[in-house]
Amino acid sequence: MENMFKDKQYPYYTLNNYYQDKYGEKVYKIAIDGGFTCPNRDGSLDYRGCIFCSTSGSGDYASKKASSIKGRVLEAKTSITKRNKAHKFIVYFQSYTNTYASVSLLEELYTAAIVDDQIVGLSIATRPDCLSPEIIELLTNLQKKIDIYIELGLQTILKASADFIRRAYPLATYDQAINLLKQAGIPIVTHLILGLPGESKSMIMESIDYVAATQTHGIKLQLLHILKNTDLYTYYQKTPFVLPDMDTYIDWIISSIQRLPPDMVVHRITGDGPKNLLIEPKWSLNKRLVLGSFAKAMKKSKAYQSQNYKSSKEITYG
Secondary structure (H helix, E strand, O other), X not given: OOOOOOOOOOOOOEHHHHHHHHHOOOOEEEEEOOOOOXXXXXXXXXXXXXXXOEOOXXXXXXXXXXXXXXHHHHHHHHHHHHXXXXXXXXXXXXXXXOOOOOHHHHHHHHHHHOOOOOEEEEEEEEOHHHOOHHHHHHHHHHOOOOEEEEEEEEEOOOHHHHHHOOOOOOHHHHHHHHHHHHHOOOOXXXXXXXXXXXXXXXXXXXXXXXXXXXXXXXXXEEEXXXXXXXXHHHHHHHOOOOOOOHHHHHHHHHHHHHOOOXXXXXXXXXXXXXXXXXXXXXXXXXXXXXXXXXXXXXXXXXXXXXXXXXXXXXXXOO
C-alpha cells in the first residue's frame, strides 16, 4: 500500500491533522461533566461500574466547577483562550454515559453547550447499548446545526477481557450501534485499552484489526492505568499482573497504527492518568518522554499508518 504519510512529520493521521483539514486551524476540546450516570452503576446492569472506573467517574479531568452546562463551557473556554488564543472548540461530554437520559433532557444539555459560534462540535462519550433510535434521531437533527462525534468505549473485542472489565454488553451490540450511527452519518470514535490482563500483543491486534475493518471515523488508544479508588486497583493488589514498560507499549501502538486504514483519525495514542490517583504504570506520567520516544521509534522503523492494514475479508479470529 502506498505511503500517504511520507512527507508528514508524524506518519499517521493525527487529530490535529484532521482538525486542520476540516476546520482550517487548531481546535481545542472542552471536557465537561454533564451530570450523567451509567447503567453499569445505577443498578440497571450493575452497581460497580467497569473495573477500571474511579469513583469520580471516567472523566477525571472534566470541568465540574460551574453549576450549569453553559457556565462550565464558558468558564473553560475563557481559560483556554487566555492561554492559547483559541478560536474554535469542541465540547466533550466525557464523564460516565452521556446519552443515558431522556431525549428531552439530552437535547436540553447538548443545546446548552453550544454557547456561541466558536463551538464547532460536540463529542459525546457513551456506551453502544445506550443509543436508542430516538437518541440517534436527536443526534441526526443536531448534526444539521453542529458537528457531532460519538465516542464508544469498546475497550476490547475479546469476551474474556470484556467480562473481566465488566463491560456488560456483547460485541454484537457495538456492531449494531456503529451500523446505526453510520446510517445516520454520525462519525464514531472507538476507544480501545491496551494492556488488559492476559492479553498478548497478538490478542490486542485482534481488537485493532476489528476496529480497523469497521472503518469508523477514528480510534483512541488508551494505556491501561491502575488508579486509586478502583476495583482494578483492589484486584491488582491481590493478584498482581505484568504491565507493559514504555518500550513495549510503544511497540504496541506502532503496530496498531500500521494496521489502521489511512483515513482513520488517531485521536489518541496514550492517556493521562491523574497524578494523584495513578498507581501504575508510573512511566506514563512523563508524557513528553513517551511521545518523543514514540516519534523516534516510528521514524527509525520507517513505520506509517496503513502499512499493514487488512480489509475485513482478510481478517480471521481465534
